[in-house]
Amino acid sequence: MQFSEKIKGLEESITLAITAKAKLLKEQGVRVISFSAGEPDFDTPQVVKSAAIKAINDGCGKYTPVSGTTEVLKAICTKLKKDHNLDYETSEVIANVGAKHSLFNAIQALVCDGDEVIIPAPYWVTYPEQVKYSGGVPVIVTPKKDFKISADELKAAITPKTKILILNNPSNPSGALYSKDELMALAKVLEGTSIVVLADEMYEKLVYDGEFVAFASLSEDALKRTVTINGLSKCAAMPGYRFGYSASKNKELNKLMKNLQGQCTSNICSITQAAAVPALVGEIDKDIEMMKKEFKKRRDKACEMINSINGLKLSVKPSGAFYLFIDCSSVNPDDVEFCAKLLDDKKVACVPGSGFGMSGYFRISYATSMENIIEGIEKIAEFVKEYK
Ligand SMILES: Cc1ncc(COP(=O)(O)O)c(C=O)c1O
Structure with missing residues (x-):
């Protein structure tokens, strides 16, 4: 069967791929903390x-x-x-x-x-x-x-x-x-x-x-x-x-x-x-306000924790959305390898920056609970400390 050259040129969405891998591990009974989601964890209003x-x-x-x-x-x-x-x-x-x-x-x-x-x-x-x-x-x-x-x-x-x-x-x-x-x-x-x-x-x-x-x-x-x-x-x-x-x-x-x-x-x-x-x-403005307040709390906590990890760098505090884009180049400039090892060793799923056109970085989504954020970033801190 011959396929369209146009379609063959398309890359798989790296965010969806990592989310799927984390989900598969979860289905196998492995506890995974996923920072890969690009969707709010809140229910629809x-x-x-x-x-x-x-x-x-x-x-x-x-x-x-x-x-x-x-x-x-x-x-x-x-x-x-x-x-x-x-x-x-x-x-x-x-x-x-x-x-x-x-x-x-x-x-x-x-x-x-x-x-x-x-x-x-x-x-x-x-x-x-x-x-x-x-x-x-x-x-x-x-x-x-x-x-x-x-x-x-x-x-x-x-x-x-x-x-x-x-x-x-x-x-x-x-x-x-x-x-x-x-x-x-x-x-x-x-x-x-x-x-x-x-x-x-x-x-x-x-x-x-x-x-x-x-x-x-x-x-x-x-x-x-x-x-x-x-x-x-x-x-x-x-x-x-x-x-x-x-x-x-x-x-x-x-x-x-x-x-x-x-x-x-x-x-x-x-x-x-x-x-x-x-x-x-405008009928959900109150719901949006509630989510925004919660996201802001999580962003502040996540930024504070990442900033305290020797080796990782958050060059700019993000002002919007629900992501942190973190420089891991002094730990490993190969962000794909960094994220793959992080998932294998600590069962924390993050998305490599090269998918977003910038290698040496990785993305964390804080559209997850505060408990997950704290536990997950603690694991990232351990991972960086132990990195060989
Ligand atoms: C910047 C940006 N634009 C557009 C979209 C598309 O969102 P949707 O197709 O769910 O409306 C996304 C989803 O991740 C996004 O991050």
């Missing part, structure tokens, strides 16, 4: 569950329009207005099967063979794979400072072939948060170009220091060039519901993305759409 159950009981099992029901599209517009004072029409937003799918549709619709896509490292694992699949060329830029691309670094990476900048704020895996001034400086570099910004703002509500600013809200120019990508997996603890969305002012792009979706998935799950409405319009 009750109001969301009730909306899903009601939708089922109300018989909402039919196809919906491709981009979503009027209710969910209006709810996305309400969210963007409420949180960022952004005005979008329902025709300018599309509901997708998670933000991964929103990104996929946008990249497929925008990228022609050989187009360059600027991706600051460390990056979320999926970006380069989706770009390669579209025929584009990922241009990885490793920022010198604080895991954030500067205006000068962006300027230096732009060529006549540059099509897109993917900007993930706050970042998975580093937790870095761009200030308004930093975003403005990037937006200024893009003025006068036709470069599109894919603003992946999945973790916007999980910010512990500083203030989140949506890229599209920076200026009229930024609004026109931005495709906002967002979803409910992280901030609303709904990863399994698979709800993401895109928002763009570009009519042609929206049409192409809808056509692609129409030929691939049709509409997204009708029950998920109904469940997303209360989450988008």
